[in-house]
Amino acid sequence: SSSLIGVLDIYGFEIFDNNSFEQFCINYCNEKLQQFFNQTILKNEQELYRREGLNIPEIKFADNQDCIDVIETKNNGIFTLLDEESKLPKPSSVHFTSEVHKHWSNHYRLGLPRSSKLKAHRSLRDDEGFLIRHFAGAVCYQTKQFIEKNNDALHASLEGIIQESSNKLIQTLFAESNTQKGKLAFISVGSKFKTQLAELMEKLQSNGTNFIRCIKPNNKMIDHQFDGALSLMQLKCSGMTTVLELMEHGFPSRAPFAELYGMYKDYLPKELKQLEPRTFCEAMLHSLKLQEKDYKFGITRVFFRPGKFSEFDRIMKSDPENLKAIVANVKKWLVKSRWLKSQFCALVVIKLKNKILYRRKALIVMQKTLRGYLARKRHGPRIKGIRKIRGLESKVKQLDSIASQLKKDKESSIKEINQLRFEIESAISRIKRDGTIAASTINGLQNQLLEKVNNQMNLLQKKVQDQKNAEEQERLRKIREEMEAEKRKKEEEERKLREEEEIRKQKAEIEARRKREEEERKKQEELDRKAALELQAQQEKELQEERHYQEQLEQERQDRELALRLAQESNGQLEESPPLIRKSEAVKNQQAALSKSKYDLSKWKYSELRDTINTSCDIELLEACRHEFHRRLKVYHAWKAKNRKRTTMEENERAPRSVMDAATKTNSQRYFRIPFVRP
Numbered sequence: 001s002s003s004l005i006g007v008l009d010i011y012g013f014e015i016f017d018n019n020s021f022e023q024f025c026i027n028y029c030n031e032k033l034q035q036f037f038n039q040t041i042l043k044n045e046q047e048l049y050r051r052e053g054l055n056i057p058e059i060k061f062a063d064n065q066d067c068i069d070v071i072e073t074k075n076n077g078i079f080t081l082l083d084e085e086s087k088l089p090k091p092s093s094v095h096f097t098s099e100v101h102k103h104w105s106n107h108y109r110l111g112l113p114r115s116s117k118l119k120a121h122r123s124l125r126d127d128e129g130f131l132i133r134h135f136a137g138a139v140c141y142q143t144k145q146f147i148e149k150n151n152d153a154l155h156a157s158l159e160g161i162i163q164e165s166s167n168k169l170i171q172t173l174f175a176e177s178n179t180q181k182g183k184l185a186f187i188s189v190g191s192k193f194k195t196q197l198a199e200l201m202e203k204l205q206s207n208g209t210n211f212i213r214c215i216k217p218n219n220k221m222i223d224h225q226f227d228g229a230l231s232l233m234q235l236k237c238s239g240m241t242t243v244l245e246l247m248e249h250g251f252p253s254r255a256p257f258a259e260l261y262g263m264y265k266d267y268l269p270k271e272l273k274q275l276e277p278r279t280f281c282e283a284m285l286h287s288l289k290l291q292e293k294d295y296k297f298g299i300t301r302v303f304f305r306p307g308k309f310s311e312f313d314r315i316m317k318s319d320p321e322n323l324k325a326i327v328a329n330v331k332k333w334l335v336k337s338r339w340l341k342s343q344f345c346a347l348v349v350i351k352l353k354n355k356i357l358y359r360r361k362a363l364i365v366m367q368k369t370l371r372g373y374l375a376r377k378r379h380g381p382r383i384k385g386i387r388k389i390r391g392l393e394s395k396v397k398q399l400d401s402i403a404s405q406l407k408k409d410k411e412s413s414i415k416e417i418n419q420l421r422f423e424i425e426s427a428i429s430r431i432k433r434d435g436t437i438a439a440s441t442i443n444g445l446q447n448q449l450l451e452k453v454n455n456q457m458n459l460l461q462k463k464v465q466d467q468k469n470a471e472e473q474e475r476l477r478k479i480r481e482e483m484e485a486e487k488r489k490k491e492e493e494e495r496k497l498r499e500e501e502e503i504r505k506q507k508a509e510i511e512a513r514r515k516r517e518e519e520e521r522k523k524q525e526e527l528d529r530k531a532a533l534e535l536q537a538q539q540e541k542e543l544q545e546e547r548h549y550q551e552q553l554e555q556e557r558q559d560r561e562l563a564l565r566l567a568q569e570s571n572g573q574l575e576e577s578p579p580l581i582r583k584s585e586a587v588k589n590q591q592a593a594l595s596k597s598k599y600d601l602s603k604w605k606y607s608e609l610r611d612t613i614n615t616s617c618d619i620e621l622l623e624a625c626r627h628e629f630h631r632r633l634k635v636y637h638a639w640k641a642k643n644r645k646r647t648t649m650e651e652n653e654r655a656p657r658s659v660m661d662a663a664t665k666t667n668s669q670r671y672f673r674i675p676f677v678r679p
Contacts (some may be wrong), residue, residue, distance in 0.1 A: 006207070008200075012214075013136040017120050018331075021149040022077075024141050027134055027192050031064055032197055034135050034239070038063065040209055041243055045250065052298030056249050061242045064135045067109045072194055077104040082150055086188060093143045094127040100143075101130060109133050117138045134415050137236040153187045213238055219518040249587050251296060251303030260302065269327060279342060283337075287329035382431050385442030389427055395453050396421055401462045407467060424449055599624040 013030050042061050049056040071078050078100055085096040106109040110129040113124035121131070121140035129142045162174045215234045218227045235241060257277035258430055265273050265280070285295055294308040347537040376383075380469065398419060427445045431437060446630050554601045601609065609625050616622060 002497060004207075008204070013134065014214075015137060015139045017118070019139055019141045020144075021141075021146050021189075024146075027132075027139060028068075028193075030116075030136070030198055030203060031068050031071070031134060034200060035064055035068060036204060036209075037211060039237060041211070042239070042246060045246060052301065053305070054296050054303065059242055059246045059249070061239055062135060066107075067134060069107050070104055070107060079188075082146060082190055084148055086150055091147045093145075093147055096146065097127045097143045098131060101126060111138075113140050135239075148343060149636055150188045150190050152189045152192060169400075173598070179411070191484055206284050213240060218418050230249075242387070247306075252306055253304035253309040254301050255309070256301040257305075259643065268330075272327065272330060273596075282325075283330045285324055286333045304496075332478065336524070381439040382435075383595065385431055385439070385446055386428055387425055388446045389431075391448060392424055392449055392453050395457065396424070399456055399460060402457070405467075406462050407459070409463065413463070420449075420452055420456060422455070423452070457607060601625060601628040 010029065010033055011026055014026050016023065030275050038061055043057065044060060046056070061362055069077070081103065083097060085091045085099070088095075100110070101112070102537060109132060111133070112126050113129045113131055114122045114126075116122055116131055116138060118140070121129075124140070124142065129140055131138055131140045162170055166172055194492065214233075215231050215238075217224045217231060219230065253558050257280070261277035272280070272283075278297075282297065285302070290308065293304045296303045349444060399412075399417045399420070402415060403410060406413060427449060431442060431445075604612075609628060613625050
């Protein structure tokens with residue numbers, strides 16, 4: 001294929017309002033080509049950088065292998081499910097669609113039609129189509145004609161007619177084969193398309209491939225019109241932004257060390273031709289003073305930034321004078337690099353010496369640790385046993401302190417404690433002497449000694465507690481006797497105090513009775529004196545009131561005579577005024593009581609009096625309101641009687657008949673809305 005140039009023009013990604021089996025196959029082909037593009041441009045390039053150790057940042061790209069698996073998987077891919085449905089006696093697009101959704105219900109790439117962004121696709125039922133999220137966007141496919149369009153088999157009679165054709169070429173193309181007839185030998189368009197696409201991908205992978213990406217500038221099919229958003233979306237979907245990011249960090253020009261050495265060794269002197277290819281390339285590039293970011297050394301080749309390899313080639317093939325300067329720089333770099341390598345070797349030797357010393361010390365530490373581990377493993381049980389038994393000595397000291405508190409059987413308890421101490425020392429000596437003693441024997445000794453110590457501890461604590469209880473009972477008995485003696489003494493003192501207090505109270509009562517009688521006598525004398533003065537004042541007041549009343553009667557008589565004379569002279573009518581009535585003693589007392597009351601209701605309005613009667617709970621205020629109402633009614637009736645025109649009124653009648661009739665009613669609730677009860 002070295003003399004072959006192949007051009008593959010592939011149809012673009014298709015999405016329409018009605019997408020059928022044709023669009024499904026075309027978009028499947030685009031998915032495979034996009035995967036081949038990612039594999040060739042992105043994945044293989046980054047794999048080369050990782051293999052050569054260039055430390056290029058990893059560029060993430062969208063892998064569409066999961067979408068391809070949904071379409072072409074052998075067991076439950078869409079093509080496989082379509083072929084199986086076509087082999088059934090009664091194939092149905094509804095059943096085929098349901099099987100697709102059943103096998104890929106939880107997969108991100110396949111969804112229901114109602115999840116589409118287009119309104120026309122959302123109206124489809126779940127068994128009428130499916131939605132696939134391709135690398136370029138989501139496409140909703142209608143499966144109504146999938147089964148018919150997938151069938152590529154000829155009818156048996158048609159195939160027989162073609163085989164009997166007079167044209168030899170047609171007979172050869174449709175020659176009778178030994179393939180199995182029937183449904184199991186079903187020939188589908190999808191399987192043929194998948195096989196042919198696999199052959200195409202195999203050819204593309206076996207040859208060097210270059211890519212030309214085409215984009216659609218606008219949806220109106222108008223020249224010289226560029227839609228930036230549409231173009232950018234196409235570039236992103238096709239992975240071009242990821243390619244540009246890789247080109248920003250990548251090195252597109254590269255050449256093996258041996259190839260560069262073979263290209264330029266003829267331009268250099270003999271001493272430089274003896275260098276190894278890698279050393280030769282490093283010396284040449286460093287001597288040309290190229291920036292380090294413009295190239296990188298891999299394991300087997302050198303990589304250049306775009307345009308830097310041509311610059312390097314131009315410098316290497318320049319005039320002889322410039323080449324001499326390059327050779328001088330190469331020699332200088334070689335001397336410098338060898339000196340740096342010598343320094344590095346010296347540092348490495350020193351570091352190696354230090355590492356050997358460090359490992360020697362570490363070896364001693366390891367030996368010490370291992371020997372200690374073996375010793376602990378061998379003598380550990382005895383050491384632990386001795387430590388546990390030594391721990392019983394603190395409890396023995398507690399036994400000594402408890403035994404020192406005893407007053408009885410103190411010496412016998414101390415002997416038992418000393419016996420325990422002797423047994424502990426004997427057990428420790430036995431463990432030290434016997435190097436082959438078992439751990440179970442040590443634990444048995446320790447448990448026996450611990451049990452004896454605990455028993456002795458409980459015994460001593462019981463003795464101490466009994467001793468404390470006896471002492472406490474004795475102390476309580478003495479306190480009880482002292483309290484009884486103190487109580488008797490206190491009762492005697494209280495008895496004496498009560499007798500003295502009774503005598504003192506009797507004397508005080510006699511003296512108080514005498515003083516009280518004296519005060520009562522003085523008070524009675526004072527009351528008699530005040531009563532006499534009040535009686536005298538009352539008599540004088542009554543005399544004065546009688547005198548004043550007589551004067552009023554006289555004045556009233558004179559006024560009546562004068563009015564009668566004037567009426568006779570003017571032939572008028574004399575209006576009789578009610579005679580002056582002397583106030584009774586009860587009325588005087590009532591007026592005196594009202595004058596001393598703390599409420600003055602003479603200036604209150606009728607509404608205020610009414611609201612007070614209806615809402616107040618103060619008995620004294622309600623009584624004052626009642627008297628005020630009575631007073632105002634009396635004044636009103638007096639005014640009415642005085643100013644009413646008299647026609648047929650008796651001369652001795654004191655008030656109108658209606659007033660007199662109303663006055664005879666004894667209604668206790670006349671002026672109050674609520675029952676009024678005198679206190």
